[in-house]
Amino acid sequence: MPESKISLIQLTNWLASDSRPANTLNIDxxxxxxxxxxxxxxTLKHSDWMPAIFADQLNLVKNDDNYxxxxxxxHQHITQDISxxxxxxxxxxxxxxxxxxxxxxxxxxxxxxxxxLGLTLTEHFWDETKALAxxxxxxxxxxxxxxxxxxxxxxxxxxxxxxxxxxxTRHIFSEFxxxxxxxxxxxxxxxxxxxxxxxxxxxxxVKNSAGIPIMNxxxxxxxxxxxIQQAWATDNPLEKVQLARQALEHxxxxxxxxxxxxxxxxxxxTERKDLLIRAVKGCEDALGKDFFEKNTGRFWLIRxxxxxxxxxxxxxxxxxxxxxxxxxxxxxxxxxILNPADNQxxxxxxxxxxxxxxxxxxxxxLAQQFREDKGAxxxxxxxxxxxxxxxxxxxxxxxxxxxxxxxxxVPKLLSGKIKMPKRMPKRMPERLSSGDKNEAVLYAAxxxxxxxxxxxxxxxxxxx
Numbered sequence: 168m169p170e171s172k173i174s175l176i177q178l179t180n181w182l183a184s185d186s187r188p189a190n191t192l193n194i195d196x197x198x199x200x201x202x203x204x205x206x207x208x209x210t211l212k213h214s215d216w217m218p219a220i221f222a223d224q225l226n227l228v229k230n231d232d233n234y235x236x237x238x239x240x241x242h243q244h245i246t247q248d249i250s251x252x253x254x255x256x257x258x259x260x261x262x263x264x265x266x267x268x269x270x271x272x273x274x275x276x277x278x279x280x281x282x283x284l285g286l287t288l289t290e291h292f293w294d295e296t297k298a299l300a301x302x303x304x305x306x307x308x309x310x311x312x313x314x315x316x317x318x319x320x321x322x323x324x325x326x327x328x329x330x331x332x333x334x335x336t337r338h339i340f341s342e343f344x345x346x347x348x349x350x351x352x353x354x355x356x357x358x359x360x361x362x363x364x365x366x367x368x369x370x371x372x373v374k375n376s377a378g379i380p381i382m383n384x385x386x387x388x389x390x391x392x393x394x395i396q397q398a399w400a401t402d403n404p405l406e407k408v409q410l411a412r413q414a415l416e417h418x419x420x421x422x423x424x425x426x427x428x429x430x431x432x433x434x435x436x437t438e439r440k441d442l443l444i445r446a447v448k449g450c451e452d453a454l455g456k457d458f459f460e461k462n463t464g465r466f467w468l469i470r471x472x473x474x475x476x477x478x479x480x481x482x483x484x485x486x487x488x489x490x491x492x493x494x495x496x497x498x499x500x501x502x503x504i505l506n507p508a509d510n511q512x513x514x515x516x517x518x519x520x521x522x523x524x525x526x527x528x529x530x531x532x533l534a535q536q537f538r539e540d541k542g543a544x545x546x547x548x549x550x551x552x553x554x555x556x557x558x559x560x561x562x563x564x565x566x567x568x569x570x571x572x573x574x575x576x577v578p579k580l581l582s583g584k585i586k587m588p589k590r591m592p593k594r595m596p597e598r599l600s601s602g603d604k605n606e607a608v609l610y611a612a613x614x615x616x617x618x619x620x621x622x623x624x625x626x627x628x629x630x631x
Contacts, residue, residue, distance in 0.1 A: 173237035181234050188224035195274045196281030198257050201242050202347065203285025203309075205249055206354040208300075209292050213239060216288055219468055223510050249351040255344040262340045266333045270315035275340070279312035286310065287465045287508075294461065296357045305350040311339050391418035398427055408432045422449040422474055429481065440485035443478055450475035459505075466505035476502060480511050492520045509537065515544045519617055527552045542601070543610045546570040547577055551617070554624050567628060576607035578628045581618050587611065 173181075179194040181187070192200055197220060204216045218225040220238065228235070248254050259274040269275050286306060293302050311318050322332040330338065339346075391414040398410035408431050414424040425446040433439035451459075454471060466472040483498030499517035503509050514537050521530035530552060534545040547570045553563035571578070579585040588608060618624050 172233050175237075175241075178234060178237045178241070181231075188221045188227045190222035192220050192281055192284075193277060195257065195259060195277035196284070197238070197241065198245070199278035199281030199283075200285040201238075201245050201281075202254075202351075203282045203289055205242065205245050206351050207289035207292050208296060208354050208357040210358065211289070213242075216285070219284060219288060222508075223467055249348075249355070252348060254348040254351055256347070262337065266336045267315065269312050269336060269340075270318065276312050279310055283310040283313040288468055291461050291465070293357075300353055300357055302350065302353060305346060305353065308339055308346050309343075309350060311336075391415075391421050391424070395421065395423045395427070399423075404431050420445070420449045420452075422446050422453065422478070425449065426474065426478055426481075436485050436488040440482065440489065443482040443485055446478040447475065447482055450478055463505055464507060467508065467510045468506075472505070476506065476511065479505075480513055483513070484516065487516060487520055490523075492523045496520045496524075496526075514540070516613060518544065518548050519614055522548060522552060522555070522617060523620070525555070527556065541573075543570070543574040543577055543606050544613075546573050547610060547614070550628070551621065551624060554627055555621055559627055563627075571628075574602045574607050574610075576604045577610055578625070580607050580611035581615050582625050582629055 175194075182191055182193050182197065200216075200220065204211055217235065217238070221228055256278060257274070260278050261273075262275065263269055263273055290306070293300060297303070307317075307321055311321060318336070319332060322330065322335050325335055394410045394414040394417070398407045398414070401407055401410070407427060411424040411427040411431075414421050415428075418424070425442050429439045429442040429446065433442055454475065458471075462469060462472070466476055479498055479502050483495045483502065486492070486495035486498060496517065499513045499520065502511065502513045503517070514533055518530045518533055521527070521533065530548060534540075534549065537545070546566075550563065550566040550570045553560075553566045557563055576585065580587065618628070
């Protein structure tokens with residue numbers, strides 16, 4: 168590996184530190200992710216893939232340019248290995264017994280998960296050559312260890328299911344380095360070169376109040392853009408509104424002006440909803456139908472979609488405030504389809520909406536979709552659903568105990584025995600399974616009205 172101010176061991180420890188954003192890739196995931204990035208049929212800029220390493224929370228990584236440079240060094244190292252025909256799995260990635268362990272947090276599984284994430288950023292670059300290059304077989308093999316269900320499906324299709332999954336697992340592992348080199352060679356054959364740019368987290372690029380880069384409209388007009396940048400930059404709410412209205416005079420469909428007015432001027436949820444409907448429609452027109460068709464599933468990872476995803480989620484929230492839960496569900500579901508990783512945590516208010524309309528099976532399916540999420544939200548939702556269906560029975564008691572064992576603060580906040588803080592936490596907990604008071608505050612803020620709507624549920628939750 169090229170010399171770096173930061174050693175590989177230091178980088179490994181830094182990525183695993185609790186101070187990193189939630190869901191930051193560890194070193195094994197990073198290796199698989201960067202291999203996928205290096206094997207795109209086009210050379211990606213560093214700024215295209217770096218945010219995904221930190222679950223798109225790069226803005227929380229401050230004063231760590233040396234570590235980001237070390238990540239770029241790893242990227243260059245993998246690129247050089249590909250060029251030298253020396254591609255291979257890291258030494259930590261070993262096949263283990265029993266075979267199920269290779270699909271559950273060992274290094275091989277994590278590498279493959281990282282590759283699958285990298286594939287979400289690079290798959291669409293193959294669109295024009297997919298029929299000719301046929302990279303799909305490589306994708307299935309190289310992501311084999313990322314998910315046992317996918318592995319089982321591939322086993323059924325491989326040689327008409329003649330190999331048991333244990334034997335196929337060993338076979339694929341034995342061929343893995345060859346598969347990696349084959350995929351790299353295929354990408355090199357179809358690669359188009361573009362210049363990579365150095366990423367700098369200390370950049371002063373204008374972002375909105377959520378830390379999201381501002382997306383320009385298709386033809387917004389320079390004056391409107393300048394006004395919007397001034398609006399997001401000022402701390403004065405009255406000035407924000409005034410600048411946004413001036414921007415709309417220059418550009419009546421300015422997406423960011425509509426978003427800003429929805430946040431700072433709308434007098435009620437209905438006005439907010441109407442502004443956000445206009446913003447969502449404006450984003451759809453700006454991005455275009457083809458863009459949606461090609462990029463569904465990777466929306467949060469593409470800068471041009473950030474304003475749309477924010478507008479869509481805010482619109483869903485407005486519908487929910489108006490108790491129009493069916494329309495809220497449509498928006499939340501769409502957001503998760505566009506971004507299955509759900510970096511915005513839309514799954515939590517969506518579960519709330521399902522329970523409000525008693526779509527309990529839908530809520531359970533959602534929890535199963537995000538079964539790795541072991542935090543308070545799904546645990547207490549499961550307990551509430553069991554109480555709605557069966558009251559105080561053995562099953563609901565078990566689910567209640569599981570929820571309370573995870574977070575003891577939730578019942579006191581729901582009941583009002585602990586007052587909600589005046590200032591809410593700015594974002595979801597860094598660790599979804601934290602069990603701390605901040606997590607309880609966030610759960611109670613979203614779900615107190617839901618629990619109060621179910622007669623007897625809060626006293627039942629409080630009762631030992």
